[in-house]
Amino acid sequence: MRYSLSEYILYINFRFVSMVFMALPVRFALLVGRALGIIAWRLDFKHKRIAYRNLRIALAGEYSIADLKAILKRNYQNLGMNLIEVMKLPRMDKDYINRYIKIRGKDNLDNALRDKRGAIILGAHFGSWEVCFAIAGVLNYPLCVFAEEQTKNPLLNDLLIQIRQSKGVEVLRVSDKIRQVVSNLKDNKFVGMVADHGAKEGLLVDFFGRKTRTPAAAVRISLKLNVPILIGYIRRIRGPKHELVILPPLEIKKTGDPNQDVVVNLETINRITESYITRYPEQYLWTYKRFKYSNQRNILLLHDGKTGHLRQGEALVRLIENVAQQKQIEVKTKSVKIDFKNKYTHLLQSLGLGLSQGGSCQGCSLCLRSFLTHDTFRELQSYFADIVISCGSPTAAVNFVISSENQAKSVVLMRPGILSIKRFDLVIMPYHDNPPKRDNVLITDGALNLVNEEYLKSQVSDLESQVRLKKDLVLGLLLGGDTKRFNLSLDSLRPLIPQIKLFLDRYDGQILITTSRRTNTEAEHLIKQEFGNYNRCKLLVIANERNFPFAVGGILGLSNMVIVSPESISMISEAASSGKYVIVFNPKMNIGSRHMRFLDHLAEKKYIYLTDSNQISGTLEKIISGKPSIMRLQDSLRVKQALIKLFS
Numbered sequence: 001m002r003y004s005l006s007e008y009i010l011y012i013n014f015r016f017v018s019m020v021f022m023a024l025p026v027r028f029a030l031l032v033g034r035a036l037g038i039i040a041w042r043l044d045f046k047h048k049r050i051a052y053r054n055l056r057i058a059l060a061g062e063y064s065i066a067d068l069k070a071i072l073k074r075n076y077q078n079l080g081m082n083l084i085e086v087m088k089l090p091r092m093d094k095d096y097i098n099r100y101i102k103i104r105g106k107d108n109l110d111n112a113l114r115d116k117r118g119a120i121i122l123g124a125h126f127g128s129w130e131v132c133f134a135i136a137g138v139l140n141y142p143l144c145v146f147a148e149e150q151t152k153n154p155l156l157n158d159l160l161i162q163i164r165q166s167k168g169v170e171v172l173r174v175s176d177k178i179r180q181v182v183s184n185l186k187d188n189k190f191v192g193m194v195a196d197h198g199a200k201e202g203l204l205v206d207f208f209g210r211k212t213r214t215p216a217a218a219v220r221i222s223l224k225l226n227v228p229i230l231i232g233y234i235r236r237i238r239g240p241k242h243e244l245v246i247l248p249p250l251e252i253k254k255t256g257d258p259n260q261d262v263v264v265n266l267e268t269i270n271r272i273t274e275s276y277i278t279r280y281p282e283q284y285l286w287t288y289k290r291f292k293y294s295n296q297r298n299i300l301l302l303h304d305g306k307t308g309h310l311r312q313g314e315a316l317v318r319l320i321e322n323v324a325q326q327k328q329i330e331v332k333t334k335s336v337k338i339d340f341k342n343k344y345t346h347l348l349q350s351l352g353l354g355l356s357q358g359g360s361c362q363g364c365s366l367c368l369r370s371f372l373t374h375d376t377f378r379e380l381q382s383y384f385a386d387i388v389i390s391c392g393s394p395t396a397a398v399n400f401v402i403s404s405e406n407q408a409k410s411v412v413l414m415r416p417g418i419l420s421i422k423r424f425d426l427v428i429m430p431y432h433d434n435p436p437k438r439d440n441v442l443i444t445d446g447a448l449n450l451v452n453e454e455y456l457k458s459q460v461s462d463l464e465s466q467v468r469l470k471k472d473l474v475l476g477l478l479l480g481g482d483t484k485r486f487n488l489s490l491d492s493l494r495p496l497i498p499q500i501k502l503f504l505d506r507y508d509g510q511i512l513i514t515t516s517r518r519t520n521t522e523a524e525h526l527i528k529q530e531f532g533n534y535n536r537c538k539l540l541v542i543a544n545e546r547n548f549p550f551a552v553g554g555i556l557g558l559s560n561m562v563i564v565s566p567e568s569i570s571m572i573s574e575a576a577s578s579g580k581y582v583i584v585f586n587p588k589m590n591i592g593s594r595h596m597r598f599l600d601h602l603a604e605k606k607y608i609y610l611t612d613s614n615q616i617s618g619t620l621e622k623i624i625s626g627k628p629s630i631m632r633l634q635d636s637l638r639v640k641q642a643l644i645k646l647f648s
Contacts, residue, residue, distance in 0.1 A: 014159065018087040026100075026240045029088065030081045037080025041073050051075065051286035052362050053407045058208035058274075059281055060384040065405070069363030074282035078236060082128045085240075090166045092134035101135060102237075105246030108230055109141060109190070112249070118185035119228045119249075120218050124196040124273050125285035127234040130164070131242060136190070137167025144170035144184050145192035146177060177217065185227050193218045195231075195269050196290060204295055205266045208274055211330055213293035219265045222252055231272055235280050247272070295328060300385035300402065301335040302395040308447065308570035309391040310335075312413050315448040316389055316428070319636055323643045336379050338372065338395045345371035367401055387646070393417030400424070409646055413448065426642055430569075432598035442642045444635040446573030446602060452636065456557035456578060463554025467539050473509035475500065475620075476559030476580075478552060478571055479527065481518025485590050486567035488523045492586050496613035497530045500563070503617040504536050507624065512559060514541035514551040516571075556580060561620060564608075566591060569598055576607040576633040581623050585613045606631040 021029045041048065055068045063071065112119035121143070123129060136143035147161065161171045172180050181191050195215060202213040222229050228249035234242050253264050277284045301317055303310045317333055324331045348371060368377050380402055387409045390399035396416030400423055403410035410424045415433045421441060428442045429435035435443050477500070481488050504511060513531055515524055524542050531537040541551045548554075552571070556562060556578040564575050566587045575582045587599045587610045602608045606628070611619040 021084055021087045022091050026088070026096075029084050030239055033081040033084035034077045035080070036083070037077040038073070040080065041076035044076075047287040048072065048076075049362070049407060050289060054286045054288075054290055055281070056384045056406055057210060057291050059278065061209075061382050062278060063281070065363055065365040065381045071281050072286070072363070075284070075286055078128075078283055079285075079287075081236070082130065085128050086130045086160070086163065089130060089134055089163050092131070092138065092167070094138050097135055097138050100240045100242060101131070102241070102243045103135070103246070104243065105230075105232070105248070108246045108248055112190070112228055112230060113141075113188060115228075116188050117225075117227050118188045119190055119230050120181075120185075120222060121190050121192045121246075122195050122218050122229050122231050122250075122269065123192065123233055124194055124277070125288065126277065127236055127280075127283045128242060129234060132192075132232075132234055132244065133164045133169045134167045135244060137169050140168075142187075142189040143192055144172055144180075144189055146172050146180075178221070181217070181221055182225065185221075185225060190230075195273055197288060202293070203263060203266060205263060205270055207270045207290075210291060210294055210298075211296040212291050214266050214270060216262050216266060219252075219262050219269070222250075223254075223258070223261055223265075229269075231269065233276050235276070235283050245276075296330045296332065297324060297386040298384055299331060299333040300380075300383060300388045300408075301333060302338050302388065302390040302398055302402070303335065304392050304394050305337050306392065308568065309413070311450065311570055312448045313389055313391045315450045315636070316411065316413060316639070318450055319448075319639055320387065320643055323640055323647060327647060329647070334383050334385075336376065336383075338398050339376045340371055340394070341373055362405055365401075365405065368398070372398070387411060389413070390416075396424075411646070426646055428639060428642075430598065431601050432569075432594055442638060444638070445605065445607065446576060446598070446633050446635060447570045448635060448639065449570065449574045449577055451553065451556065451574045451577040453579075456553060459550045459553025460557035462550035463539075463548070463558065466548070467512065467554075467558065469510060469538060469558065471508060471510045472560075473504075473507050474559045474561075475504060475509055475511045476555040476562040477511060477513040478555065478562060478564045478575065479513070479515045479519055479523070480565040480568040480571055481516050481523070482520055483518070483567050485592050485595070487590070488519060488565060488567070490522055490526055492589060492613055493523055493526055496563075496585060496616060497526075499614060499616040501534070501536075503620045506617075506621075510536050510538050512539040512555045513537060514539075514548075514555060515543050516568075517543045517547070519543065561623065563616065566599065567595075569595065572599075572602070572608065573633060573635075576602060577635075579630055579632045581630060582608040583616065583619055583623075584608050584610050585616055587611075602633070607633050 052068065052072055055072060059068065164171050184191050195218070202215045204211045205214040207214060218229060221227065229252070230246055230249055232244065232246045234244045236242055250265070250268065253268070254261050255264060299317055299320060301313045303313050321331050365381065368380060385402065385406050385408045388399050388403040388406070389411045390396050391413035393414070393416055396412050396419055399410050399412060400419060411426045411428065412424045413428050415429055416424060416427065421427050421436065421438060424440065426440055426442065428444060428448065430444050430446060435441050479488065500511065503509070513527065515527060524544065528540070528542065531540050541548055552574065556575060559580055561581040561583065562575045562578070563583045563585060564572050566584050566589065572584060584599060588596065599608070599610060603610045609619055609623070
């Protein structure tokens with residue numbers, strides 16, 4: 001085989017450096033290794049990002065952000081010392097082992113050899129695992145291990161194999177793996193395998209709360225040949241001192257289903273592996289993409305407590321779940337209400353991030369701890385997310401920090417305040433927010449919502465027990481309430497009520513009504529007075545007295561036509577998505593230019609009809625007689641397409 005000049009240079013340098021470190025005293029060499037680890041921690045941005053993300057996935061619920069940053073630094077120091085020990089491996093003799101290595105569970109190895117069935121030694125890339133080759137060789141244990149070939153530099157790969165074999169350990173090639181395992185076990189040898197790498201073709205098993213592909217060969221062979229599995233790990237105590245732990249033979253469980261047997265035992269192995277990784281996290285090889293082959297995605301939904309914003313976020317989560325289901329991906333969701341320390345801190349946070357030049361400051365979290373309440377910060381730091389969703393400008397800055405912290409995809413609903421749109425992976429903005437034309441911006445006609453055929457059917461089934469309808473024509477009335485700009489006044493309702501009754505009497509119809517929690521007392525009193533004993537009113541829900549979560553969806557599902565008050569973008573968008581005729585009354589009552597732009601846009605596209613309350617009857621009659629085509633708001637279809645790209 002021909003090697004490139006760069007491969008030769010790297011090989012020669014490694015041999016020279018190895019000779020130097022073999023000549024140095026152990027403690028001094030390891031001190032240099034720690035220093036090299038710190039340098040790598042400072043400069044190795046690529047692998048440090050991978051390692052930190054893995055730490056967040058596995059241990060966010062156990063350790064704080066500051067703790068994880070400290071763990072990562074110690075992890076690099078350990079990796080630096082591990083590298084030195086690889087170079088010094090040929091010089092490790094019995095005196096070295098007796099002086100620096102404490103072995104627990106040696107009798108488990110001896111018992112396995114006496115049974116003459118061989119055994120699988122199952123470990124993980126934990127501690128200074130290369131030292132195990134020296135231990136096995138010096139103590140004359142018949143060990144053979146599989147090694148992934150370093151195809152990027154075959155010369156170094158061959159050198160590493162020579163170093164491992166210098167202690168008498170047999171290194172096997174991964175090709176024809178099963179045959180070699182069976183052959184060596186029959187010769188009463190130990191076969192070393194790993195439980196955490198080479199998992200592309202493994203089974204999806206829970207590992208640190210995440211469905212992740214896990215190598216299954218060891219368990220399959222154990223079940224088939226009835227050979228024991230001994231789980232072992234080595235951990236650095238301090239400097240050159242290590243502790244090697246060999247656990248008693250794994251109790252192999254048999255359920256009667258061969259496939260389930262493999263999964264059950266892999267779950268047990270993963271629990272054991274998790275236990276020592278959690279205790280000594282700085283000693284695991286976090287730079288490997290352990291969770292790459294996972295079918296699980298965690299979603300974090302950030303909201304400010306406003307019902308409309310929360311419902312939009314929940315609608316987006318539902319769309320993500322639909323896309324994930326098509327791709328056979330499991331989704332877990334956590335919703336967190338963002339509480340700032342006071343009403344000014346979200347502005348300060350947004351301003352600070354808006355002026356900053358960089359992206360992520362992983363492991364810092366100062367901009368979260370300084371502005372959020374303690375409980376909110378604790379919830380955010382204890383959950384790892386693959387996708388972070390926020391709705392509304394106050395939560396956008398938190399989204400930016402948390403998605404950066406987790407290296408997650410960031411999705412923002414509505415304009416993200418003063419933060420640049422470029423900082424997010426996907427921004428979903430309605431037309432009335434004057435969205436810019438950018439690749440990461442998706443423009444919707446209205447507000448995202450949960451309303452579709454499936455949703456309406458479920459809501460109707462819940463409401464039908466409360467309602468008995470006997471007429472073909474059913475009118476729905478959805479009344480909102482007061483906002484900063486809008487007041488649902490008696491002056492706006494008094495002309496509306498006789499118009500509705502006139503229409504219902506003329507066309508022999510029935511009506512279903514619900515108010516909202518924002519509806520003021522005077523408006524509620526008037527509605528109860530006018531419709532409480534009205535024989536055509538088959539449902540009257542006063543939300544502040546007794547609310548039904550299925551009232552709005554049920555009314556939309558059962559009605560032919562829906563009348564909606566003008567102040568709620570979310571409620572109007574839900575109605576326009578229901579596939580029914582939607583009439584919005586009194587659209588110009590102090591609702592602001594942005595809101596009016598929303599109403600005019602939907603009216604222009606025939607999703608809704610705008611009219612004054614004293615003209616409702618005429619508008620309804622025109623619709624009945626003309627029977628225009630129903631234009632259904634379908635923002636979710638476009639959002640789904642964008643989400644598919646987000647998953648790719």
